[in-house]
Each structure stands twice: as structure tokens, then as C-alpha cells.
Amino acid sequence: MSELTGKVALVTGASGGIGSATARLMHERGARLVLSDLQDEGPAELMRELGDDARWCRCDVAQEADNAAMVQCALDSFGRIDIAVLNAGIEGRAGLIGETSLENFDRVMAVNVRGVFAGLSKVMPAMRQSGGGSIVILSSTAGRKGTPTFAPYVTSKHAVMGMMKCAALEGAAQNIRVNTVNPGPIDTRMMAAIEGDFSPDDPRAAHEAFVQSIPMRRYGTADEVARMIAFLASDEASYCTGNYYGVDGGQTS
Numbered sequence: 001m002s003e004l005t006g007k008v009a010l011v012t013g014a015s016g017g018i019g020s021a022t023a024r025l026m027h028e029r030g031a032r033l034v035l036s037d038l039q040d041e042g043p044a045e046l047m048r049e050l051g052d053d054a055r056w057c058r059c060d061v062a063q064e065a066d067n068a069a070m071v072q073c074a075l076d077s078f079g080r081i082d083i084a085v086l087n088a089g090i091e092g093r094a095g096l097i098g099e100t101s102l103e104n105f106d107r108v109m110a111v112n113v114r115g116v117f118a119g120l121s122k123v124m125p126a127m128r129q130s131g132g133g134s135i136v137i138l139s140s141t142a143g144r145k146g147t148p149t150f151a152p153y154v155t156s157k158h159a160v161m162g163m164m165k166c167a168a169l170e171g172a173a174q175n176i177r178v179n180t181v182n183p184g185p186i187d188t189r190m191m192a193a194i195e196g197d198f199s200p201d202d203p204r205a206a207h208e209a210f211v212q213s214i215p216m217r218r219y220g221t222a223d224e225v226a227r228m229i230a231f232l233a234s235d236e237a238s239y240c241t242g243n244y245y246g247v248d249g250g251q252t253s
């Protein structure tokens with residue numbers, strides 16, 4: 001089991017399925033947390049569970065000032081940042097190229113790409129100050145292969161793979177590790193929204209089609225993704241950097 005005692009972890013998109021599962025698991029393994037999302041306050045039940053070991057900070061990841069404030073909150077609260085999980089993301093709308101709007105493309109890129117770059121820009125200098133750390137970026141199987149009608153999301157998840165590689169090379173000398181986790185379909189709000197968008201009259205049919213594309217014939221759980229994130233965040237993964245780690249039931253094999 002990856003041990004996180006004494007570490008300070010920042011998680012963006014922490015109200016969501018994978019973000020909240022990651023926060024809970026990291027807390028269970030001993031980390032203190034700075035959590036953020038678009039809401040002014042964190043989910044009441046989650047914040048109650050985490051108690052004094054967690055702080056909440058509203059952060060729209062696409063906004064530079066919000067990222068700066070989130071990092072400052074971590075430094076003011078706990079004095080350092082050892083782990084950053086850049087998890088916030090949106091799926092956008094399905095649509096063929098030529099039919100989907102440029103506004104849809106821009107919105108997805110603003111959160112999924114600009115948001116990760118802005119996070120790295122504020123987190124990496126703070127980690128340099130405190131002797132290093134581990135950054136985990138949420139990419140996707142969509143960062144490794146295409147899907148018709150999903151070009152903006154797929155583009156965004158490929159883009160963060162390139163960003164991760166550059167950040168890993170830049171951070172290596174200062175003991176900053178940077179990796180992506182690439183989940184396949186995971187049972188959260190996001191997949192439910194994608195199913196409804198692909199097949200508005202019968203989301204269950206889209207669900208079945210996705211399941212049939214997965215060798216293990218089921219969606220993953222947010223906890224299964226959180227365990228990979230927690231491993232990469234921990235010292236157990238001390239020689240892992242500049243790489244991507246699938247949690248996808250064999251979908252990219």
C-alpha cells in the first residue's frame with residue numbers, strides 16, 4: 001500500500017467522482033489536503049469526513065489567479081505541496097468535426113488543457129522551493145486513441161500527454177515527477193453525461209456499447225483510478241516520471 005503520511009496533496013475537480021475518491025483515499029493513507037472545484041464550498045459530507053486535515057479553495061482551473069490562490073492556500077495552510085492531482089475536466093458535447101462548434105472546442109481546451117498548464121505553472125515553482133514532489137494529470141484512453149464525434153475532448157487529452165512529458169523533463173533535476181493516469185470509462189457523472197449525449201433517447205444503449213468495447217466488460221470505479229493516482233503520488237513510485245498509466249480494463253491493448 002502506498003503510504004502518504006506527512007504529505008500535502010492538492011486535488012482539482014475535487015467535487016467530482018474521481019477527485020473526491022482520490023481525496024478520501026489519500027486522507028486514509030495519511031495525507032493532508034487542499035481541495036478545489038468551481039463551488040465556493042466543498043461537498044459537505046466529504047469535508048466533514050476529512051475534518052481538520054483538509055482545506056477547501058474555490059478554483060476555476062482555467063483562471064490563472066484562481067490557481068495562484070489555490071497554491072497560496074496550500075502554502076499558508078500546510079507550508080508545502082508534495083502532491084498535485086490536476087484532475088478537473090469536462091467532456092464537452094459530442095458532434096462531428098464541421099458540425100460541433102468552435103465554442104465547444106474552446107471550452108474543452110480552456111478547462112482540460114489551459115487549466116492543466118495553469119496548474120503546472122503555479123505548482124512546479126512551489127514544489128521546487130520545497131525539494132520536489134509528484135504531479136498526476138488526468139488524461140484518458142482518449143489521450144491514446146481517437147473517437148468519432150469527440151474530437152475536442154480527444155485532442156485535449158492528447159495535449160496533456162505532451163505537456164506531461166515536457167514538465168517531467170523540466171522537473172526531473174529538481175525531483176519533481178510528472179505522470180498521467182489514463183482511465184477508460186469510469187462510473188461517474190461524466191460517463192453518464194457522455195452516454196446521454198451519444199444516445200439521448202436510450203442512454204442505456206450507449207452504456208452497453210461502451211461496455212462491449214472493454215475487454216473486462218465493465219466500467220471501472222473511481223476508487224480503482226484513485227489507487228493508481230495514490231501510487232504515483234507516493235514514494236513507492238520514486239523512479240516513475242514522464243509516463244502514462246492506464247486504468248482501462250484492457251481497452252487500449
Ligand SMILES: NC(=O)c1ccc[n+]([C@@H]2O[C@H](COP(=O)([O-])OP(=O)(O)OC[C@H]3O[C@@H](n4cnc5c(N)ncnc54)[C@H](O)[C@@H]3O)[C@@H](O)[C@H]2O)c1
Binds near residue numbers: 185
Ligand atoms: N469518468 C471517466 O470515464 C473518465 C475517463 C477518463 C478520464 N477522465 C478524466 O478524469 C477527470 C475527472 O473526471 P470525473 O469522471 O471524476 O468527472 P466529474 O464530472 O465527476 O468530475 C469533474 C470535476 O471537474 C470539475 N470542473 C469542471 N470544470 C472545472 C473548472 N473549470 N475548474 C475546476 N473544476 C472544474 C467539475 O465541477 C467536477 O467536479 C477528468 O479530467 C476526466 O476527463 C474521466
